[in-house]
Amino acid sequence: MRVPSYWRNMPFIYRLSGWRCEHCGAFHPVKPLLCRRCRSRRFSAVELPRTGRLRAYTILRSPPKEFKDLAPYAIGLIELDDGTRVLGQLTDFRSEELRNGVRVEAVFRRIRVNGEEGLIEYGYKFRPVAREASPP
Amino acid sequence: MSSPFIAEPLRRLEVSGIGDGAAAVILVGERLAGKLKSPLSQLQVASATDRLNPFDRESPLRFQSVGLAVSLVLRDARLSRNEIGFIELYDATSIMAALCLESSGFADPGKSGELAARGELDLGGSLPCNTFGGLKARGHPLGATALYQIAEAHLQVTDQAGRNQVDSAGAGLAIAIGGVGATAFASIVKRV
Numbered sequence: 001m002r003v004p005s006y007w008r009n010m011p012f013i014y015r016l017s018g019w020r021c022e023h024c025g026a027f028h029p030v031k032p033l034l035c036r037r038c039r040s041r042r043f044s045a046v047e048l049p050r051t052g053r054l055r056a057y058t059i060l061r062s063p064p065k066e067f068k069d070l071a072p073y074a075i076g077l078i079e080l081d082d083g084t085r086v087l088g089q090l091t092d093f094r095s096e097e098l099r100n101g102v103r104v105e106a107v108f109r110r111i112r113v114n115g116e117e118g119l120i121e122y123g124y125k126f127r128p129v130a131r132e133a134s135p136p
Numbered sequence: 137m138s139s140p141f142i143a144e145p146l147r148r149l150e151v152s153g154i155g156d157g158a159a160a161v162i163l164v165g166e167r168l169a170g171k172l173k174s175p176l177s178q179l180q181v182a183s184a185t186d187r188l189n190p191f192d193r194e195s196p197l198r199f200q201s202v203g204l205a206v207s208l209v210l211r212d213a214r215l216s217r218n219e220i221g222f223i224e225l226y227d228a229t230s231i232m233a234a235l236c237l238e239s240s241g242f243a244d245p246g247k248s249g250e251l252a253a254r255g256e257l258d259l260g261g262s263l264p265c266n267t268f269g270g271l272k273a274r275g276h277p278l279g280a281t282a283l284y285q286i287a288e289a290h291l292q293v294t295d296q297a298g299r300n301q302v303d304s305a306g307a308g309l310a311i312a313i314g315g316v317g318a319t320a321f322a323s324i325v326k327r328v
Contacts, residue, residue, distance in 0.1 A: 036192065037194075058143045058144045059141065059144050061143065062142055077191065087189075
């Protein structure tokens, strides 16, 4: 990712905050001019919930060059508690925990070290919601 | 189905191999067409786009770009779906072939597998698909692939397809996809 686009995306990839269309409710990570679904121009700032459920996943075994060191790694489609769907890498999963429907939470992680521009990118990944420490 | 996973549930043999290849199509106008001795066919092309990321779309299981491009090219060629004798699908992966057929309105959502299992998409079936093997069996030379499809459709409608020839190949449809359905080109190659 290039530096300007990384900076533009920071509020979303660091904090899961973005813009929700006031007319149709579509979520946009970066504030657009027009809503991609209904073309409305009215948005309000929102912070997405950090927990949700894993809806689908895949394990990548021949990843792009900059993710080579991580392979094999999992990517999941997460439905957050407010219904918003986001894609993200999965982390801290044991193989037996990897199944659709499992509860996950967003954590802040290093995503990649970009070769050409030397940028170390951080952002969210999803891990299973605290497995041992269930509150009494 | 026992080859290693590339990205679950897709296995290596469900993903087309990227290779070298070349294809050429010679376009001529109507004035020159009458003077040529080679067999001719008529080409009609339409295109459409969609959002880059499939998960930004209303449904990641439907290529809206393909549906729109196919409808446009059928309208321009004044043909209906049942006048299409064969299809060149864009099977960069096995699932893309299925979504491509369903998004273009030639199969109901989720039903293309059944059509294939019944043999409807075979050479002698009601809608032969990828009669030269498609991206997986013929190969996928990226930019040349879409032209390959048109060249192969031309061979079909001019009865030059040899052992791969389909009966009643009056018109064929070639569908080429960019990204995961971000762009789609639909071409009709018609007998003249």
